[in-house]
Every structure is written in C-alpha cells, then in structure tokens.
Amino acid sequence: MNIYVTGYGVISSIGENVEETLLALRSEKTGIKQGEKTYTERFKVGEIRWTNDELVQRFALTQDASRTALLGMIAAKEAFQGHTLDPEIRTGLISGTSVGGMDVSEIAYKGFLAGETDDLDLYRNHPSGTTSEQIAKELGIDGYVNTISTACSSAANSIMLGARMLLSGQLDRVVVGGTDGLSQFTISGFRSLMIFDDEWCRPFDETRKGLNLGEGAGFLVLETEETMKRTEKKPLAILSGWSNASDAYHQTASSPEGLGATFSMKGALAVAGLVPDDIDYINAHGTATPNNDLSESHGIKTVFGSSIPPFSSTKGYTGHTLAASGGIEAVFGILALNNGALLPNLNFKQAIEETGLVPVKNYSEGNTIKHILSNSFGFGGNNSTIILSKV
Amino acid sequence: MSDLKENLKAQIIEQLNLEDLTPADIQDDAPLFGDQGLGLDSIDALEFIVLLDSNYGIKIADPSEGKEIFQSVNTLAAYISKHQ
Amino acid sequence: MYFIQHIESITHQDSFQKENIWNELKPLAAGSELISPDYKNYIPVAALRRLSTILRMGITASKACQEKVSTEFDAISVGTALGCLTDTEKFLVTINSVSGDILSPTAFIQSTHNTISGQISLDLKNHAYNMTHTQNALSFEVALKDGLLCMDEGKKSVLVGAADEAIPFLERLRGNLIKTTHPFTSGATFLVLSDEKGNGIAHIEACDVSFSSEDTETQVARFLSSNNCTFQDLDLILEGSSVFESKAKKHVSFPDYSGYYQSASAFALHLANDWLIENKEAQTILIINNLEPDKLGLTLIRRNEVEA
Numbered sequence: 081m082n083i084y085v086t087g088y089g090v091i092s093s094i095g096e097n098v099e100e101t102l103l104a105l106r107s108e109k110t111g112i113k114q115g116e117k118t119y120t121e122r123f124k125v126g127e128i129r130w131t132n133d134e135l136v137q138r139f140a141l142t143q144d145a146s147r148t149a150l151l152g153m154i155a156a157k158e159a160f161q162g163h164t165l166d167p168e169i170r171t172g173l174i175s176g177t178s179v180g181g182m183d184v185s186e187i188a189y190k191g192f193l194a195g196e197t198d199d200l201d202l203y204r205n206h207p208s209g210t211t212s213e214q215i216a217k218e219l220g221i222d223g224y225v226n227t228i229s230t231a232c233s234s235a236a237n238s239i240m241l242g243a244r245m246l247l248s249g250q251l252d253r254v255v256v257g258g259t260d261g262l263s264q265f266t267i268s269g270f271r272s273l274m275i276f277d278d279e280w281c282r283p284f285d286e287t288r289k290g291l292n293l294g295e296g297a298g299f300l301v302l303e304t305e306e307t308m309k310r311t312e313k314k315p316l317a318i319l320s321g322w323s324n325a326s327d328a329y330h331q332t333a334s335s336p337e338g339l340g341a342t343f344s345m346k347g348a349l350a351v352a353g354l355v356p357d358d359i360d361y362i363n364a365h366g367t368a369t370p371n372n373d374l375s376e377s378h379g380i381k382t383v384f385g386s387s388i389p390p391f392s393s394t395k396g397y398t399g400h401t402l403a404a405s406g407g408i409e410a411v412f413g414i415l416a417l418n419n420g421a422l423l424p425n426l427n428f429k430q431a432i433e434e435t436g437l438v439p440v441k442n443y444s445e446g447n448t449i450k451h452i453l454s455n456s457f458g459f460g461g462n463n464s465t466i467i468l469s470k471v
Numbered sequence: 472m473s474d475l476k477e478n479l480k481a482q483i484i485e486q487l488n489l490e491d492l493t494p495a496d497i498q499d500d501a502p503l504f505g506d507q508g509l510g511l512d513s514i515d516a517l518e519f520i521v522l523l524d525s526n527y528g529i530k531i532a533d534p535s536e537g538k539e540i541f542q543s544v545n546t547l548a549a550y551i552s553k554h555q
Numbered sequence: 556m557y558f559i560q561h562i563e564s565i566t567h568q569d570s571f572q573k574e575n576i577w578n579e580l581k582p583l584a585a586g587s588e589l590i591s592p593d594y595k596n597y598i599p600v601a602a603l604r605r606l607s608t609i610l611r612m613g614i615t616a617s618k619a620c621q622e623k624v625s626t627e628f629d630a631i632s633v634g635t636a637l638g639c640l641t642d643t644e645k646f647l648v649t650i651n652s653v654s655g656d657i658l659s660p661t662a663f664i665q666s667t668h669n670t671i672s673g674q675i676s677l678d679l680k681n682h683a684y685n686m687t688h689t690q691n692a693l694s695f696e697v698a699l700k701d702g703l704l705c706m707d708e709g710k711k712s713v714l715v716g717a718a719d720e721a722i723p724f725l726e727r728l729r730g731n732l733i734k735t736t737h738p739f740t741s742g743a744t745f746l747v748l749s750d751e752k753g754n755g756i757a758h759i760e761a762c763d764v765s766f767s768s769e770d771t772e773t774q775v776a777r778f779l780s781s782n783n784c785t786f787q788d789l790d791l792i793l794e795g796s797s798v799f800e801s802k803a804k805k806h807v808s809f810p811d812y813s814g815y816y817q818s819a820s821a822f823a824l825h826l827a828n829d830w831l832i833e834n835k836e837a838q839t840i841l842i843i844n845n846l847e848p849d850k851l852g853l854t855l856i857r858r859n860e861v862e863a
Binding site for chain 1: 631637664672679690693704
C-alpha cells in the first residue's frame with residue numbers, strides 16, 4: 081500500500097511558503113545572515129524576520145503561542161490548505177520539536193531569576209507536547225496528536241511514524257513534520273558546544289568549521305490510497321521509505337564510520353524496496369560540523385559504494401533548523417522531484433580530503449529524479465532516513 | 472607549580488563532576504583522556520575550556536587545540552604557567 | 556499478543572525489583588522522597604557523574620529489564636512529558652549568570668528530551684529503532700502505542716517506558732497550570748513487550764489516546780465496547796482522578812501512589828500488572844489516564860491464559 085503526500089507547507093529564512101522557497105532554491109540565495117535579535121546578533125543565522133506578534137498578524141493565526149508553535153501552525157496550515165475535516169476521515173497530527181516553547185518560557189524564567197514577577201501563564205507554552213496541541217487546534221484536528229522529540233531527527237521521525245500509523249489502519253490521514261524557533265537557550269547551547277561557524281557554513285568542505293543555526297517549520301499531509309479516493313486530492317509524491325536506527329556511539333558525536341547513518345539509509349531502502357542505484361539525489365543531513373559531515377560521508381560511501389548519486393546539504397540555504405530540518409528538507413525533496421531539480425550545496429569549495437566526495441554545486445532542473453533519499457541525524461545518535469518517490 | 476597542580480586537580484574534579492575522586496587519585500603525568508586515563512571524552516574537553524576561562528582567564532578559541540593541552544595535569548599546568 | 560514480559564519502576568514507593576510492588580505500597584505522604592537503588596550497581600562511575608535523576612532512573616530501569624530477557628531489544632520507545640528538567644534549569648541558570656562567552660555545555664547536552672532513550676541505547680549498545688515521545692500527560696500512552704505498532708510490524712522484543720522528574724520550581728506552577736493536590740514526584744517505569752509470555756502475568760489488550768473535549772464517559776464506553784468489554788467486566792480501574800470510582804468493582808486513583816508527574820500512568824501499568832499476582836480471580840483492568848483536561852489515555856490489560 082502506497083503512502084501519498086497530498087500537501088506540503090514550509091517556512092524558513094528562505095521563504096514563507098512553498099512558492100517562495102522554490103524561487104529561493106532556484107536563485108541559490110541563502111537565508112543566512114547576521115542575526116538581528118539580541119541573542120543572535122553575534123552569529124550568522126537563518127532567522128525569520130518577523131517577531132511572534134507579527135507572525136500572528138501576518139498569517140492570521142488564532143492563538144498566541146511560542147515561536148515554535150506559531151511557525152508550526154504556519155507550515156501545517158499551508159500543507160493542510162484545501163483539505164477538509166471529515167468525521168469519516170480519521171486525521172491525526174505528529175509534530176517534531178527539540179526546543180518546544182522555550183523561546184517564551186526562557187523570558188519568563190529570566191525574570192524569575194532576576195527576582196521580578198514572572199507571568200506564570202507564559203510557562204503554559206513550554207512543553208514540547210503543547211506546541212503540537214496548539215498546531216492541531218489551529219487546524220481543527222483532534223484525536224491522535226503526538227510529539228516526537230529526538231533533536232535534529234524529530235521531523236523525519238514524525239513523518240515516519242505518521243506513515244506507520246496509516247499503514248496500520250489507525251489513521252486515514254496525518255499531518256506530519258517538525259518545527260523549531262530560535263531561542264537564547266538553543267543559541268547559547270550550541271555556542272557552548274563550540275560548533276558554530278562565524279562565517280557561512282560549508283557542508284562537506286575540507287575547511288568546514290561548524291554550523292549556522294536556523295529556524296522554521298516543514299509539514300506534509302500523508303494519505304493512504306483509499307483516503308485519496310475519497311478526498312480526491314492529487315498526490316505530490318510518494319513516501320516510499322523510512323528508517324530509524326541508533327548509532328550508540330556517543331551522546332553528541334557520530335561514530336567515525338557512520339554506523340547509525342549506514343543502518344538508517346539501508347533500512348529506508350529496504351522499506352522502499354529499492355537498491356542504492358535507484359536513488360537519484362541525496363539530501364544529506366550535512367550540518368557542516370567536522371564530525372557529522374565526515375561520519376555521514378563514510379555512511380554514504382558504505383551504502384552506495386562507488387556509485388554515489390548527486391548529493392548535497394541544503395543547510396547552506398536555511399541553516400540547521402534542528403527538529404524542523406527533516407520536515408523542511410522533505411518539502412525541498414518534493415520540489416526537487418517535481419522539478420527534476422538537483423539542489424546545490426552552497427559555499428562548497430574543497431572536498432574533504434579523506435573522502436574526496438564532491439556535492440552538487442549548482443542548481444539545475446531537467447534532471448531525471450525519480451527517488452530522493454533524505455537524512456536527518458540527531459544528538460543521542462538518533463539516525464533517520466526517508467525516501468520520497470515521484471508519482 | 473605544585474600548588475597550581477593541586478588546585479588544578481581539585482578544579483578538574485569539580486568541573487567534571489568526578490565525585491568519587493580526590494586530588495590524590497590523579498597522577499601528574501597520567502593521561503586524562505581515553506581508556507587508559509580517567510576516561511574523559513569530547514564533552515569533558517569542552518569543560519576544560521570552561522575551566523581555563525573561568526579559573527585562569529585563558530581563552531581557547533579552537534576546541535581542537537585542546538588535545539595537546541589537556542593530555543595530563545603536567546601539560547595543563549605548563550600551558551597555564553605560560554599563558555597567564 | 557502484546558505480552559508484558561517484565562516491568563520495572565523507580566518511584567517514591569519502594570518499587571524497584573520487587574516480586575509484587577503492592578507488598579510495599581502505601582499511599583504517598585507529602586514530603587516523600589524518591590526511593591533509588593544504588594545506581595553504582597548499574598551505571599559505571601564515569602557515566603554516572605553526568606546523569607541527573609531522570610537519566611539514572613531511566614537507564615537503571617531499562618538495564619534491569621534487559622537483564623531479565625535474553626534477547627536484544629528490536630525497538631526502544633520512551634515517553635517523557637517534560638524531559639530532563641534539572642539540566643534544563645541548570646543551563647537556563649548558566650546562560651543568565653555567566654557574563655562571558657564560555658559556557659559549560661554538559662547541562663545543555665543532557666537537557667535534550669531524547670537523552671533518556673539515547674543513553675539507554677548507548678548503555679545497552681543497542682542500534683535498533685529508538686524513539687522519544689513528548690505528549691504531556693499522554694507521553695506514556697503514545698510511547699506504548701508506538702511499541703505496540705512495532706510488535707504489529709514483526710518486532711519480537713520491545714522496550715517501552717516513561718519517566719519524568721520533579722524540580723522545586725514546579726511548585727510555583729501548581730494551581731492554574733498544573734491542577735493537582737498530589738505532591739510533585741519523580742518516577743520511571745520500563746517494560747518489555749514481547750510476543751512470548753515468558754514469566755509475565757499479563758498482556759496489553761489495547762491502548763488508545765485522544766486529544767478531544769468529547770465527554771470522557773462516552774469515550775471510555777466506546778473504547779471498552781470496541782474491545783468486547785463492559786464496565787462490569789472490569790476487575791479494577793486505575794484512574795488519574797476519581798470520576799469513575801462509582802463504576803468500578805475496585806478503584807484506585809494512581810496518583811495516590813505515584814504522586815503527580817505527567818507520565819505516571821506508566822506506573823499505573825505496573826500497579827495493574829502486579830495487582831493480578833495476588834488477586835487470582837481478576838482478569839481485566841482498565842487504566843483511565845485523565846490527568847489533564849481534554850486529553851485521555853486508555854489502556855486495557857488482561858491476564859494471560861494459563862496453559863492447560
């Protein structure tokens with residue numbers, strides 16, 4: 081039974097919807113620049129220019145919520161546009177987030193530490209689960225609402241769980257993806273890990289120094305074939321494969337040989353019933369940290385041997401959007417499928433000496449793209465891969 | 472120098488939360504990292520950078536420099552003496 | 556069948572590695588403390604030094620489960636509502652008190668929600684599917700449902716669990732944000748789902764979740780009926796409050812024993828499992844997780860049939 085993608089929505093520093101995003105991808109224009117908030121101004125970040133209040137206004141949202149929830153609402157709303165709720169179509173929502181509503185609760189907590197009166201109500205937004213509930217409420221979805229929090233693989237895992245819920249017959253349709261807003265907590269956290277690049281990040285480059293953070297949200301609507309007959313929606317893509325595996329090497333570092341990555345890529349291919357040769361493009365996790373890109377490269381080499389398909393990291397466009405990355409990059413993958421596009425790995429100059437792998441350098445269309453593989457790897461050794469195929 | 476080393480050991484124990492150790496348990500020349508030593512890892516390497524900054528005002532910008540400096544209490548002490 | 560092959564809990568009750576937790580159970584008094592095993596028996600000192608309470612509980616309970624079953628887990632599914640609160644708060648304090656550029660990273664690293672499941676996989680050297688669900692009071696149920704789904708997909712041995720830890724700060728949120736009169740507590744429960752009975756006494760019949768304002772009694776009745784069950788068939792109801800007391804042969808409000816933490820329904824499952832040990836006539840138990848408004852978790856447990 082096929083799982084079809086019948087809706088997609090995205091917001092990131094390169095675009096507020098799918099259409100803008102495609103234009104940005106085509107123009108090879110990055111959304112990363114010097115931050116404009118007090119806690120981002122010293123870094124290059126893929127920031128969305130609007131404040132939370134402006135997001136509510138601009139996108140006609142009905143709830144006041146954390147930045148993570150608001151971004152999620154925007155992307156999920158876009159994905160669900162044109163879909164109608166129907167008691168006969170059991171619809172669920174699964175969202176991934178790493179930071180939840182921390183952008184709001186950290187402000188309240190700061191006041192508490194300073195001995196000021198903190199508005200206790202603000203903490204209502206804090207829990208990860210609440211962000212998904214708020215997104216579901218915005219869309220009118222009830223029933224099965226869930227939140228996956230596995231750091232940077234969260235959205236990919238949400239997509240995977242959604243597919244499995246459909247295949248098991250527990251749901252007929254599901255909105256899946258992920259969202260993360262920038263917060264001082266996250267910026268400071270990654271700073272403490274000393275894995276930022278002060279310049280624009282260079283995934284898979286020998287001289288790469290680290291990542292640029294970003295924010296955003298990406299969501300898909302998944303339906304079974306049965307459901308699609310009722311909703312009469314035109315499918316955008318097929319979600320043909322998925323897998324999750326544990327690297328079990330270290331809390332924050334990936335194994336040098338990319339073991340977890342190898343497992344998840346092989347696993348996804350197996351679910352899709354495909355062989356490595358079938359893959360026409362890999363959207364890599366490619367955060368531009370010294371560790372990830374080397375580890376992932378070895379994983380790719382292990383799985384694909386000597387015929388590595390065109391691959392790239394698109395984090396040079398958006399920055400690393402943490403839990404949202406798998407969702408945002410799934411949308412990119414669908415755009416690539418339907419436009420025959422190969423997406424470039426911005427800022428690349430020099431291949432990693434140890435591997436010699438060269439990613440896609442420029443945007444192009446008119447390529448034969450039938451199957452795309454997308455990686456998302458999170459702290460805790462959580463490795464996920466999804467495969468999207470042309471209808 | 473030996474005062475510095477004793478202080479360092481206490482600071483290491485505190486910064487890295489090595490609750491079960493006393494300064495006497497850490498030899499001056501024992502490898503700190505890897506299986507042969509105290510078994511410290513890359514997260515500890517970052518904590519060492521914090522230790523140098525907050526206790527000695529020494530800043531290390533590139534974490535990969537740490538490998539050399541943090542080999543043992545001896546190498547650490549030598550680095551601190553040189554850069555204070 | 557979703558057999559509960561083994562189950563372990565670390566809570567404010569003396570519940571760890573007990574044949575039957577009901578033997579030691581008493582309603583929880585205010586000011587109770589977590590009853591922890593000596594973690595040094597389960598976790599190497601080098602790792603232990605970084606681990607907050609929730610991580611110690613999660614790893615230890617999981618390890619205790621792994622020691623009881625011979626096979627490696629094919630999947631690990633963990634639920635936590637608020638994750639690693641101690642480390643989250645620690646890092647918030649750090650960023651607000653350190654004026655310089657150099658921040659201690661350990662608390663940040665340990666604050667991620669999936670540190671629990673990640674540390675478990677590290678400790679067990681397990682490469683299988685590893686998932687963390689964070690759905691407020693339904694965190695355990697959605698993690699359990701994922702575990703059941705893994706079994707449906709052919710996995711043989713699945714580790715499912717949930718954990719949450721209390722910090723003093725939570726007291727400030729009592730009232731409007733967290734509506735409970737129970738003390739805030741910490742707890743972790745982990746169980747092994749298997750397609751084989753082993754030494755287990757019960758299996759999970761079904762588990763459902765809903766995020767909905769529909770009348771609870773209607774939802775419960777529908778859940779029971781879809782599982783060929785009525786209120787009369789239930790030998791015990793374990794509930795987050797006491798709304799269904801009147802409908803039960805025997806009723807327990809599980810927070811009376813677990814205290815309040817959002818994933819406490821996991822401990823309710825342990826209570827359910829062990830209740831069947833002494834109460835030999837009992838067959839069917841329902842857990843009604845109505846800890847939070849507009850959300851409902853329902854889990855139906857049945858006694859395994861004895862081989863003739």
